[in-house]
Amino acid sequence: MMMNYYQLSSKSPNPETPDKTWFEEAKRTILCKGCSSARVTGQPVDVVLQTKPDRSALNFVHGVHVNIAAVSLLEALFPEGAENVLGLGRVYGPDRTMAAEFRTIMKQDRIIVRGNERSTFRVCPECHRIWYSAIGKRYILKQDIGAAAVFESQSGNLVVAEPIAQRVIGGKWRNLVVQKLEVRDEPVDGLNVPG
């Protein structure tokens, strides 16, 4: 039987704002010149924020598409050690003080959480990252799953296999939304998204 997958996302996210100096430096180094997002390398990214991180269990840094997770959430999801599953970077707040209870996450395994026929996508000409904007009921395609149990979605959420999701379902995680994804054989968006 096919494994079930869940999307972990942030409800009403209050995205983090990158520190201006860090952002200018990052544009010259780790950010794609085409879409200004952190390149998907599997290498963790350290970020400097303008303010202390919001208390959300999951969040992202506006404009650069770096995702942030609370250490407590990572420990619950991955008791075997999140560092064995995800690339983990450091999060710094004002005056470059480390926010030790948060990490940036990076996963080279990517999956597109797709939607209906009103969904759209574009491909970054520089880094070839697919920017998919999902509308309607979300699902993933069986052919996209492969052997991985943990993905970052191209829209910046985590997608995890059911046994992992069960570790946090029912927990009190600030702003965290855990949503079961349908697994489909064929897309219903009518889009020919490159693999």
Ligand SMILES: [Zn+2]
């Ligand atoms: Zn790009």
